[in-house]
Amino acid sequence: MAKRACARVPIAQGVFERVHRTDLTWLAGGVLRSPWYWAVPPYFCRMPKPAWHQARFVEAQPLSPNTQTFVFEVTDVEAFDFLPGQFVKVEMPIHEDPAKCSRSYSIASRPDGSNRIEFAIVRLEGGAGTAWLFDQAKPGDAVRISDPMGRMVLPNAEERGPIAEDLVFIATGTGVGPFRSMLLDLKAHPRLHRDMHLVFGCRTQEHMLYADEFRQLERELDGFHYHPTLSRQAVEGLEQGYVHPVYERLVQGRHGGEDLRFFICGWGDMINEARRNLKGMGYNRKQIHLESYD
Numbered sequence: 001m002a003k004r005a006c007a008r009v010p011i012a013q014g015v016f017e018r019v020h021r022t023d024l025t026w027l028a029g030g031v032l033r034s035p036w037y038w039a040v041p042p043y044f045c046r047m048p049k050p051a052w053h054q055a056r057f058v059e060a061q062p063l064s065p066n067t068q069t070f071v072f073e074v075t076d077v078e079a080f081d082f083l084p085g086q087f088v089k090v091e092m093p094i095h096e097d098p099a100k101c102s103r104s105y106s107i108a109s110r111p112d113g114s115n116r117i118e119f120a121i122v123r124l125e126g127g128a129g130t131a132w133l134f135d136q137a138k139p140g141d142a143v144r145i146s147d148p149m150g151r152m153v154l155p156n157a158e159e160r161g162p163i164a165e166d167l168v169f170i171a172t173g174t175g176v177g178p179f180r181s182m183l184l185d186l187k188a189h190p191r192l193h194r195d196m197h198l199v200f201g202c203r204t205q206e207h208m209l210y211a212d213e214f215r216q217l218e219r220e221l222d223g224f225h226y227h228p229t230l231s232r233q234a235v236e237g238l239e240q241g242y243v244h245p246v247y248e249r250l251v252q253g254r255h256g257g258e259d260l261r262f263f264i265c266g267w268g269d270m271i272n273e274a275r276r277n278l279k280g281m282g283y284n285r286k287q288i289h290l291e292s293y294d
């Protein structure tokens, strides 16, 4: 029987992810005041060692001036299973200390029963992992890839069940990757859903990642709407500015209604501001799903 990687998230790992995310406000505000936090012995909060898979780099393609897609093949399984929205750790030959060799990347492709996965990765000046990926990685190079992790997944994700709420995806830059995975999966495996809006922010038109695909999905997926917005360029027909006024306008008049869910992915500043805004508009923690890249 074919070996498959497992998409489920162990509970202890989920605890670690929550506790070790950079959301210090959440830590200070909620967990540290909770008697349970202090009552739980520390070994429950340590990350279980991720299960690693052998993998190899396949190819990279430019997506924008500073972003590329990177395709990897997980060679010790025939099918790499994951839930759209999840991420993996990639261990690269970038340091003598193995503990400093792994970086997290969201999977931007859909689970298609193969062992290939794609990431959208932006080059970070002075970053060790992205320097290796952009400048040194050659097809065939060996890396290790962890089991999939993360809880920013669609409702009823495991059984691909119906989605009862309108969805608003908010992303900047490569934060759009996990939403591409979700939308491609929805197209490949149609399921009942309501309206879905992707609000995508980037600097200029040439930084609009996967724009043609999202426009195609707008034609093919009922109720899906693509709202790119440019922070540093005015282009007729496109929104101009940051993502915040765009999603605020989309949900105007909904007043924190229960029939909406927000998924936010990208770098910390945008995520924190979006979460603050949405909470201020009356949306609760269960309606706001986040993946922060820093």
Ligand SMILES: Cc1cc2nc3c(=O)[nH]c(=O)nc-3n(C[C@H](O)[C@H](O)[C@H](O)COP(=O)(O)OP(=O)(O)OC[C@H]3O[C@@H](n4cnc5c(N)ncnc54)[C@H](O)[C@@H]3O)c2cc1C
Residues within 6 Å of the ligand: 087, 103, 104, 105, 106, 107, 119, 120, 121, 122, 123, 124, 125, 126, 127, 128, 129, 130, 131, 174, 175, 177, 291, 292, 293, 294
């Ligand atoms: C859950 C999750 C999912 C993610 N998904 C994606 C994704 O899909 N796509 C994506 O592009 N990114 C993603 N990231 C971010 C990614 O994991 C890396 O953080 C990113 O690629 C940078 O890695 P790096 O090794 O190049 O930089 P690092 O070497 O880790 O450095 C990070 C930053 O610190 C600076 N720095 C490094 N060393 C020093 C130093 N000595 N002094 C001062 N500054 C220094 C660098 O200039 C750089 O700006 C994700 C992160 C998380 C947590």
